[in-house]
Amino acid sequence: MRKKYGELTTEANHRAQPIRIVTVGGGTGLSTLLGALKEHVARRRQEAGRRPIADLAAVVTVTDDGGSSGRLRREYRILPPGDIRNCLVALSQDEALLGRLFQYRFHAGRGLRGHSFGNLFLTALSHVTGDFAEAVRLSGQVLAIRGRIFPSTAQNVTLEAVMENGRVVAGETQIARSNQRIRRVRLVPRRVRPLPEVLEAIGQADLILIGPGSLYTSIIPNLLVAGVAEAIEKAKATRVHIANLMTQPGETRGFTVADHVRAIFQHTRRRVVDWVVVNHQQVSPAVARRYRAEGAELVQAGVAELQRMGLRCVFDDLLEEHGVVRHNRERLTRLLLEEFVERQPARPLKTAR
DSSP states (O other): OOEEESOOOOOGGGTTSOEEEEEEEOHHHHHHHHHHHGGGBOOSSOOTTOOOEEEEEEEEOOOOOSHHHHHHHHHHOOOOOHHHHHHHHHHOSOTTTHHHHHHOBOOSSTTTTTOBHHHHHHHHHHHHHSOHHHHHHHHHHHTTOSSEEEESOSSOOEEEEEETTSOEEESHHHHHHHOSOEEEEEEESSSOOOOHHHHHHHHHOSEEEEOSSOIIIIIHHHHHSTTHHHHHHHOSSEEEEEOOSBOOTTTTTTOOHHHHHHHHHHHHOSOOOSEEEEEOOOOOHHHHHHHHHTTOOBOOOOHHHHHHTTOEEEEEOOEEESSSEEEOHHHHHHHHHIIIIITSOSSOOTTOO
């Protein structure tokens, strides 16, 4: 049963107008969302009564320093390709063949073991073109993706975290392994330039989706790139945070949805969220016990605090269990399209609360 706090304005004469969507994040959360949204990207024939997605752009974090991405980053001085590869495959028209090829991981061979073909392809192409962002664009053409993918910055950056005890931990992998509560994260170097295309996409967007994904290692790093949070705050788009389903051991243990949004606001010092999409479906007892043993639990909303922060909320049953807890991407996508595309004008009125 869907519940909503706050209302969106409806204008029937805008229903047929195409919409531009920007997604911000990284990791499996972003690629899963893109894989569902791509099915609604405008084609030649428009579905009656639906507003097609005219443009779907993904802004992807580039702070990963582990696994295949970390090795290629260190050895070839390129941006980490892993999260971007996953987004390329998610938006591909042929996930069954070319997508499988890009995701193929070598299990043997000196120097090859552990690398995925897509990571190696992006590395080689970035050296051929001399530009990682151009390599991503050309890879998108090879995969015939339905959308655009941008690294949040073209600069080689390191993520640094200051823990609750004051200790500074450098590198995304070490931060994730620390299993400690994070006070704040920052980029090194501090002043990192965004791709111009990122700011342009944000400025033209009708809907900006932030998350789901790891709060401190997938979402916030994008917002710390100079000008990105400011562009989102100034955008005429509706700005939606898709809340995570489960907390993460250490870094967000005990966090409510309100705590997640507060951390975003504190890091950006800007209001970059208007709406929050929250799951209110319970996890099965067996799965809950397993997650609890690992230091994770279902994220609670903190509705009163969200309302005090002036945020509007949409609640729905959004999870599915297949050994692990994940967003039900079809249900989540349907909610996003119904609540933030079908029920609003092309340029939303932000005065309504």
